[in-house]
Amino acid sequence: MIVEATNLRKSYGRTEVLGGVDLAVREGEVVALLGPNGAGKTTIVRILTTLTRPDAGRATIAGYDVVREPTKVRGVISLTGQYAAVDDNQTGRENLVLVGRLMHLGRQAARQRAGELLDRFGLNNAMNHRVKTYSGGMRRRLDLAMSLIGDPQVIFLDEPTTGLDPASRLTMWEAIAELVRDGTTILLTTQYLEEADRLADRIVLLDKGRITAAGTADALKAQIGGQRIELYFAEQTDAIKAVDVLGGVADGTLVNLPSDGTAAHLHAVLDELRSQGLQPVRVSSHRPTLDDVFLTLTA
Amino acid sequence: MTHDGFAAAVSDAATMIDRSVRLTRRNADTLFVSILLPLLMMALFVYVFGGAIETGTQYINYLVPGILLLTTGYGASNTAMAVADDMTSGMIDRLRSLPIRSFAVLAGHVTASVARNSVATAIVVLASLAMGFRPSAGLVEWLAAIGLLLLYVLALSWLAAGLGVIAKSVESASTLSFFMLFMPYLSSAFVQPETMPRWLRPISEHQPITPVIETVRSFLTGSPMGNSGWIALAWCGGLLIASFTLATVLFRRRARR
Numbered sequence: 001m002i003v004e005a006t007n008l009r010k011s012y013g014r015t016e017v018l019g020g021v022d023l024a025v026r027e028g029e030v031v032a033l034l035g036p037n038g039a040g041k042t043t044i045v046r047i048l049t050t051l052t053r054p055d056a057g058r059a060t061i062a063g064y065d066v067v068r069e070p071t072k073v074r075g076v077i078s079l080t081g082q083y084a085a086v087d088d089n090q091t092g093r094e095n096l097v098l099v100g101r102l103m104h105l106g107r108q109a110a111r112q113r114a115g116e117l118l119d120r121f122g123l124n125n126a127m128n129h130r131v132k133t134y135s136g137g138m139r140r141r142l143d144l145a146m147s148l149i150g151d152p153q154v155i156f157l158d159e160p161t162t163g164l165d166p167a168s169r170l171t172m173w174e175a176i177a178e179l180v181r182d183g184t185t186i187l188l189t190t191q192y193l194e195e196a197d198r199l200a201d202r203i204v205l206l207d208k209g210r211i212t213a214a215g216t217a218d219a220l221k222a223q224i225g226g227q228r229i230e231l232y233f234a235e236q237t238d239a240i241k242a243v244d245v246l247g248g249v250a251d252g253t254l255v256n257l258p259s260d261g262t263a264a265h266l267h268a269v270l271d272e273l274r275s276q277g278l279q280p281v282r283v284s285s286h287r288p289t290l291d292d293v294f295l296t297l298t299a
Numbered sequence: 300m301t302h303d304g305f306a307a308a309v310s311d312a313a314t315m316i317d318r319s320v321r322l323t324r325r326n327a328d329t330l331f332v333s334i335l336l337p338l339l340m341m342a343l344f345v346y347v348f349g350g351a352i353e354t355g356t357q358y359i360n361y362l363v364p365g366i367l368l369l370t371t372g373y374g375a376s377n378t379a380m381a382v383a384d385d386m387t388s389g390m391i392d393r394l395r396s397l398p399i400r401s402f403a404v405l406a407g408h409v410t411a412s413v414a415r416n417s418v419a420t421a422i423v424v425l426a427s428l429a430m431g432f433r434p435s436a437g438l439v440e441w442l443a444a445i446g447l448l449l450l451y452v453l454a455l456s457w458l459a460a461g462l463g464v465i466a467k468s469v470e471s472a473s474t475l476s477f478f479m480l481f482m483p484y485l486s487s488a489f490v491q492p493e494t495m496p497r498w499l500r501p502i503s504e505h506q507p508i509t510p511v512i513e514t515v516r517s518f519l520t521g522s523p524m525g526n527s528g529w530i531a532l533a534w535c536g537g538l539l540i541a542s543f544t545l546a547t548v549l550f551r552r553r554a555r556r
Contacts, residue, residue: 049392049396050395050396077396078396079393083389084389085392089321089325090325098314102314103398
């Protein structure tokens, strides 16, 4: 296991952020930590990248202990944080060369590597412009390029597309997917199920500092259904009765249940309800969201 | 790729100095203002207030050493803001997740700060000569004055770096460093402490800036030095050691949370 963490705990004051997290990532694997704000995703990443000390527990990266051998760990990882860590008043190229030189590539090699990465991330035209003129998507791509300079063995991506517009998000996904194809080990955090599904081999669900479920995207989706149906009832008692008949989860007068998205399934559901004398007021159908995942798997 | 040893640390520091100097050059308006303000103060005191202040010499000859320390105060406050900017943006996490000495990050800022202050001070000296400053110093006295000023600037830059580490935002770094701009007014920079009220005089005489000003003044204009040279050295050396320790320890601790 190239990343191995056991029983990680962290509190700030009286607030427990991590309540004993175990995590293991195989070499070449892409793992997504999926959870809402405040679930502890960033804290896990900060501990594994030596930026924060755990209160208890132990973690190693490529066999190096994150607390006792931080410099060794830093030599084999890279971090792309939530906020693009770039110098606004340097050009894209200068930012890349800066990191290359701090990785001790040597001036010549740092420049060459910077050139390759600018090419690969479509930043060639802007390489001599100051970063403050870049769009949000360009900044993230530069940020990602900067973290690849030293050919890290494990790449940490902390919410790599949060705050990006849909087009930039797609470009970022393509860039990350290319890393995945190269066989790089990646641990990423996200609030978006779609992002985890698209990029990761395995998804780890995190809620309130604890892991609540883990598995491949397919396995998790099989549990929550490829599509969700929402049935709105006039009375809460009807909603509760509907859950008794159909399964799913009730939330007030709303019932939320898994579906395969076909018309036939919807028919079957409505027929079943009618046979029980239940009549929903309104019906809607949507792709599963993080809320559905948590409602289903952590309720 | 090796990340251990002295050579690696020197290389990291050199890279970070390179970065800070480049960022300073790109932030020319801040540098410009931090030179312009002391120049305006100097003009104000020479041409407006100076005529009413009795110092026993040409007022500009009395004033210039104080203006030089005022200049370094502005420069140091910029340093505090630059460090705070790194600490509060994502940049610090990137730098700290790289296999470099944390010392290199602050060393880059402090070295750039000393370079900035040296340029600013040289410009202020040239301007003062144009405005009628007539130092009596020979080469040795000039070198001694420059040496003391460099030591003072180095100490002040580490103090500024420490304030930048503590500050929760760039704005609060600017507020925290306000006293570095204010201290010269409570020193012998503009008026002789003897003319101040009785309760203020000891504050003015025993704060670190006064002996530094008195020593530079003595080197440049031949005013009596007394024991202020040794006191100035002690203040600067002590401040340097304390600020350096404070800044590096706080940096490591703050970054470790």
